[in-house]
Amino acid sequence: MGLADDLTSEVKTIFRSQWTVRDGEVVPDTPDIKLGNEGVTLDATVLYADIDGSTSMVDSKAAQFAAEVYKTYLLCAARIIKSEGGVITAYDGDRVMAVFIGNSKNTSAVRCGLKIKSAVLEIINPAIKQQYDSDFELQQVVGVDTSNLLVARTGIRGSNDLVWVGSAANHAAKLSSISEQPYATFISSAVYENMNMSVKKTNGTDMWETRKWRGKTVYRSSWYWHVPN
Amino acid sequence: MGLKEELEKHVSAVYKAKWDERDGNVVPDDDSLTLGNDAVKLKATVLYADLADSTKLVDGHAAFFAAEIYKTFLHCAAKIIRDEEGDITAYDGDRIMAVYIGDLKNTRAVRSAMKIQFAVSNIINPAQQGIYTKSNFTMKHVVGVDTSELFVAKTGVRGANDLVWVGRAANYAAKLSSLPDSCATYITKEVYAAMVDDLKISHDSRAMWEAVRWNTFDDRIIYRSNWWWRVS
Numbered sequence: 392m393g394l395a396d397d398l399t400s401e402v403k404t405i406f407r408s409q410w411t412v413r414d415g416e417v418v419p420d421t422p423d424i425k426l427g428n429e430g431v432t433l434d435a436t437v438l439y440a441d442i443d444g445s446t447s448m449v450d451s452k453a454a455q456f457a458a459e460v461y462k463t464y465l466l467c468a469a470r471i472i473k474s475e476g477g478v479i480t481a482y483d484g485d486r487v488m489a490v491f492i493g494n495s496k497n498t499s500a501v502r503c504g505l506k507i508k509s510a511v512l513e514i515i516n517p518a519i520k521q522q523y524d525s526d527f528e529l530q531q532v533v534g535v536d537t538s539n540l541l542v543a544r545t546g547i548r549g550s551n552d553l554v555w556v557g558s559a560a561n562h563a564a565k566l567s568s569i570s571e572q573p574y575a576t577f578i579s580s581a582v583y584e585n586m587n588m589s590v591k592k593t594n595g596t597d598m599w600e601t602r603k604w605r606g607k608t609v610y611r612s613s614w615y616w617h618v619p620n
Numbered sequence: 621m622g623l624k625e626e627l628e629k630h631v632s633a634v635y636k637a638k639w640d641e642r643d644g645n646v647v648p649d650d651d652s653l654t655l656g657n658d659a660v661k662l663k664a665t666v667l668y669a670d671l672a673d674s675t676k677l678v679d680g681h682a683a684f685f686a687a688e689i690y691k692t693f694l695h696c697a698a699k700i701i702r703d704e705e706g707d708i709t710a711y712d713g714d715r716i717m718a719v720y721i722g723d724l725k726n727t728r729a730v731r732s733a734m735k736i737q738f739a740v741s742n743i744i745n746p747a748q749q750g751i752y753t754k755s756n757f758t759m760k761h762v763v764g765v766d767t768s769e770l771f772v773a774k775t776g777v778r779g780a781n782d783l784v785w786v787g788r789a790a791n792y793a794a795k796l797s798s799l800p801d802s803c804a805t806y807i808t809k810e811v812y813a814a815m816v817d818d819l820k821i822s823h824d825s826r827a828m829w830e831a832v833r834w835n836t837f838d839d840r841i842i843y844r845s846n847w848w849w850r851v852s
C-alpha cells in the first residue's frame with residue numbers, strides 16, 4: 392500500500408470511529424489512553440510559559456549563551472510547576488505547557504506564573520549579570536486559562552503523544568505570546584474569578600488590571616511571588 | 621535545601637560550566653547528549669507545520685470533532701515527514717517541528733511541506749466533508765521552513781524529548797508557520813536557493829513560488845506557495 396492509500400485509510404478511520412470518553416481524575420500520560428478515538432475529559436487549568444524575544448536573542452547572541460538562557464528558564468519553570476502540583480504536558484523549544492487539576496488549580500497555576508517571574512528577576516538575571524557582566528535581561532510571559540479539556544492520543548510517536556483539546560489550551564498559548572513587559576502574567580477572567588484572594592491582592596493592593604483582548608476581558612499582572620527559601 | 625536555593629545552584633552551574641561541543645551528522649536524541657553543557661552542532665533545515673485557526677476550531681466545534689481534526693492533520697504530517705526522512709523533534713498541541721539533515725535537506729523539507737498541502741487538500745478535507753456531510757469546516761494549515769546551523773543541548777526538564785534547538789532556523793520556521801493561511805508554505809530565501817529546480821517550476825513551466833517581503837518581521841525576502849506535491 393502506498394503512502395497516499397495509507398493516509399486515506401487512517402484519516403477515514405479517525406473521522407468514522409465512535410469515541411469512548413471517560414472522566415479523568417489525574418492528568419493522563421500517554422500510556423493511559425488507547426490509540427483510536429479514546430478520550431479523557433478533565434476540568435483543568437492550563438499554563439504556558441514562553442520566552443519573550445527568543446528570536447532576537449538567537450539572532451544577536453552566541454548559541455552557547457542562548458542555550459544557557461533556554462536551559463535555565465525551562466529548568467526553573469519546570470521545577471516551580473512541579474512544586475505547585477502542575478504536570479508538564481508538552482515542551483517545545485522555548486515554551487512549556489503544564490496542566491493543573493483539582494480544587495485549587497487556578498490559584499496554583501497563577502501562583503506558579505508569579506513565581507516564574509520571581510525566578511527570572513531574582514535568580515536567572517542576577518546569575519547572567521554575575522557570570523557575563525551583561526546587560527541582557529531575560530523576559531518571559533506566562534498565560535493561564537481554564538476549561539474542560541478532551542485529551543486524546545495522536546498516534547504520531549511513542550511518548551508524549553497526547554493532544555489537549557479545549558479552549559484553555561489554545562487561549563493559554565495565545566496569552567503567553569502577548570509582549571507587554573513588565574506584564575509577565577496574563578490570565579483569563581474565568582481564572583481570575585476562581586482564584587483565591589491571596590493571589591489577587593497584596594496588603595489590600597490589587598495585583599491585577601484588566602485588558603481587552605480579542606473582544607474578551609483578560610487580566611494582566613507585573614507582580615511576582617517569591618520562590619520559597 | 622529550599623526551592624530557591626536549589627534553583628540558584630542549578631542556574632549558576634549552567635552559566636559557569638564550559639561547553640563540550642561536537643559536530644553531529646545525525647539528528648541527536650536525548651540519549652546522545654548528557655546533562656550539563658554538552659552540545660551537538662548540525663547544519664540543518666527545520667520545518668514547523670501548524671494547524672491554522674485552531675482557536676476558532678476549538679471554540680466553534682464539539683471537542684471530539686476538533687480532536688479528529690488535530691489527529692488527522694498530525695498523523696498525515698508525521699507520516700509525510702518520516703517518508704522524506706525528516707526527524708520529528710518536538711510536538712506541542714497543534715504544531716509539529718521536524719529537522720532534516722544531510723543531502724537535499726532543503727529539497728526534502730520543502731517537498732514535505734508541499735505533500736502536507738496535498739494531504740490536507742486531497743485527503744483530509746474530502747474525507748471529513750464526505751463523512752460529516754453537513755460540515756462547513758475546511759482545514760487550513762501553514763508550514764514554515766528555514767535552514768541554518770543548530771546548536772542542540774539537553775534541558776533536563778523531563779526524561780524524554782527534552783532537547784533545546786538553538787539557531788535561526790528553529791525560530792524562523794516557527795514564526796513563518798504563523799503567517800496568514802492564505803498561503804500554505806513559507807520558506808526563507810536560503811531554503812529557496814538551495815532546493816532543486818523541480819520544486820521551483822511546475823511541469824508546465826509555471827513558477828510555483830512568489831517572492832514577498834516578510835513585513836511582520838524585518839522585511840527580508842521570503843518565498844510563499846500554495847502548490848502541492850502529489851503523495852503517491
